[in-house]
Amino acid sequence: MGESVRERLSASLTTASKADRVLANFMLSELSSLPFETAASLASKVNVSEPTVGRFCRTVGYKSFKDLKDHLKQDIGQKPWLVSDRLHDLRDRAKAGEDQLAAGLELEISALVAIYELARSEEWARVVRRLATTQRVYAAGFQTERGMAQILVNQLQYLRDGVQMLDLAGGNFAELLASDPKQSCLVIFEARRYSRLSFELTKTAKAAGIPVTLVTDPFCDWGRDLVDEMFVVPTEFNQFWESTAQMASLANLLVNGVFLELGPKVEARMESVTQLYSQFTGYVGKPVNRTS
Amino acid sequence: MGESVRERLSASLTTASKADRVLANFMLSELSSLPFETAASLASKVNVSEPTVGRFCRTVGYKSFKDLKDHLKQDIGQKPWLVSDRLHDLRDRAKAGEDQLAAGLELEISALVAIYELARSEEWARVVRRLATTQRVYAAGFQTERGMAQILVNQLQYLRDGVQMLDLAGGNFAELLASDPKQSCLVIFEARRYSRLSFELTKTAKAAGIPVTLVTDPFCDWGRDLVDEMFVVPTEFNQFWESTAQMASLANLLVNGVFLELGPKVEARMESVTQLYSQFTGYVGKPVNRTS
DNA sequence: CAATATTTGTAAGTTTTCTTACAAATAGTC
DNA sequence: GACTATTTGTAAGAAAACTTACAAATATTG
Structure with a gap:
């Protein structure tokens, strides 16, 4: 046997048992962080028992998980694999002009940093509390930001009732605008070129007394004095147009904040949403659950 | 203390005793193979005793050699994207365990690095080419990943014709599955718990000869041998559940890749999409454009 | 060059990581 | 649908990795 760890893992995929396949897949996906894992840590991540990890390593031809790691050392060779080295590598390429993209990486990282700073602010805490407690939560996003609203909504729905996307499908925004302003709040995702809808929606919602949170790019000039909170997310990463990805x-x-705010009581709901999904659609590996 | 492993080791060089200096030097020069070492193996390599290794790690501020290795894992080294010292603050809090979140920041950063590396791969280039040239491009995502598909679709639509979301609204996926496989391709976003839909859709699409690209988390064990390309995005950032944000x-x-692939000819389309949006919805600052 | 302080190693603990034995669970077969 | 084979988990034991206590060696200081 002279193959690399990667090759052996891949080869095992065809023959291995269920647990082994899960392990092999995970290892392949996270090859570069394997050296930091231990049989036990791996086991808990993929939900198998510790001995299963050891046994699997033996079936693919190593003495133990430790032994597998030692071989990994060989075939990682000298390409950079520590995050710091990889980052350096990308940065060097960017400097050398070899890699247009990589130049954007650092910008994207600083956008992330900015977001994590936002998450420590007074305003943030206020929004989180509102998203956790207001009876009806609406999120909107137009053009390319529609997906962002979708993400927020889909996730919040796992944690609480009364969350929905707002769009112009019905021709107006009556769902929100003709509702009790004391029991509603709105989150809008927006970026250039700013849709007239965001603006009108915000104005009308504010006039009705509904709290509005705006997540937008650094160029937005219409929101600041209109909304309750404005979270500015950097969007220029050397790409051909603005990327709102970090939103x-x-x-x-x-969502994480809302989870922490709501506490353990969300578990019941998450459980039941999961169970409903299982019933109507189903998950991989399990048959559709017919609420037996 | 908020410095990186490398910084701490370097700093120790000036003050440390003979054995410690030897250790620090060795570690610095072999930083990337440290995770494979153990206190004992290191000790024998530099000819000191095992406890000396442990003690040294403690003098530079780690609990043990193991602890030092663990920090190496997340260590992203120099941070040129830091415009202020505010991140230090974040990091310190993370170290003190006050701020669960801040620890997630570094994980999220390394996920970004991983993605930028993916963007350099053979497979990536292949997918970009396909997304640029195939007549009909479909994207799907279920549960919380629906928004990701939405994002891809909304943006691609600015660049080219024939891009759409795929969902179960019609009860089947006939749009894609009953179409000419030579002229279609599919991108699926997925993460735990894996929807049965992703799996079935992939299987059927593959059987029909339609290329499938899967963007998923490291725990996915059903796709690897089924899809044409699998992009694994790290998702564990110390949050209460997996975050697929970096997708x-x-x-x-x-999308940026597709833009580069298509070249200047996209401008006309972008212009016309923008103009259509202006006509039917409008942008902030300008009245609805009535195609005067 | 004592006398003291610091550094380092040895040997015996403690904790962590991995393995083995066996039983329970699951999958495959007639 | 019982029977067998395979896979997987539990619990206890072995091995490895790391720590502590103390003594030996090496610096440091007056």
Whole structure:
């Protein structure tokens, strides 16, 4: 046997048992962080028992998980694999002008940093509390930001009732605008070129007394004095146009905040949403659950 | 203390005793193979005793050699994207365990690095080419990943014709599955718990000869041997559940790739899409454009 | 060059990681 | 649908990795 760890893992995929396949797949996906894992840590991540990890390594031809790691050392060779080295590598390429894209990486990283700073602000806490407690939560996004609203909504729905996307499908925004302003709030994702809808929606919602949170790019000049909170997410990463990608990260952090705010009581709901999905659609590996 | 492993080791060089200096030097020069070492193996390599290794790690501020290795894992080294010292603050809090979140920042950063590396791969180029040239491009995502598909679709639509979301609204996926496989391709976003739909859709699409690209988390064990390309995006950022946020970044990079592939001819289309939006919806600052 | 302080190693613990034995669960077969 | 074979988990034991206590060696200081 002279193949590399990667090759052996791949080869095992065809023959291996269920647990082994899960392991092999995970290892392949996370090859570069394997050296930091231990049989036990791996086991808990993929939900198998510790001995299964050891046994699997033996079936693919190593003495133990430790032994597998030692071989990994060989075939990682000298390409950079520590995050810091990889980052350096990308940065060097960017400097050398070899890699247009890589130049954007650092910008994207600083956008992330900015978001994590936002998440520590007073305003953030306020929004999170509102998203956790207001009876009806609406999110909107137009053009390319529609997906961001979708992400927020889909996730929040796992945690609580009364969350929905707002769009112009019905021709107006009556769902929100003709509702009790005390029991509603709105989150809008927006970026250049700013849709007239965001603006009109915000104005009308504010006039009705509905709290509005705006997540937008650094160029937005219409929102600041109109909305309750404005979270500015950097969007220029050397790409051909603005990338609002990091807004997804912001949305996830918001959801995480709401989770922490709501506490253990969300578990019941998450459980039941999962069970409903299982019933109507089903998950991989399990048959559709017919609420037996 | 908020410095990286490398920084701490370097700093120790000036003050440390003879054995410690030897250790620090060795570690610095072999930083990337440290995770494979153990206190004992290191000790014998530099001819000191095992406890000396442990003690040294403690003098530079780690609990043990193991602890030092663990920090190496997340260590991203120099941070040129830091415009202020505010991140230090974040990091310190993370170290002190006050701020669960801040620890997630570094994980999220390394996910980004991973994505930018993906964007350099053979497979990536292949997918970009396909997304640029195939007549009909479909994207799907279920549960919380629906928004990711949405993001990809909404952006691609600015660049080219024939791009659409795929969902179960019609009860089947006939749009794609009953179409000419030579002229279609599919991108699926997926993460735990894996929807049965992704799996079935992939299987059927493959059987029909339609190329499938899967963007998923490291735990996915059903796709690897089924799809044409599998992009694995790290998703564990210390949040209460997996965050697929960085998939948005991947989607944006894909779109950017397609833009570069298509070249200047996209401008006309972008212009006309913008103009259509202006006509039917309008932008902030300008009245609805009535195709005067 | 004592006398003291610091550094380092040895040997015996402690904890962590991995393995083995066996039983329970799951999948395959007639 | 019982029977067998395979896979997987539990619990206890072996091995490895790391720590502590203390003594020996090496610096440092007056």
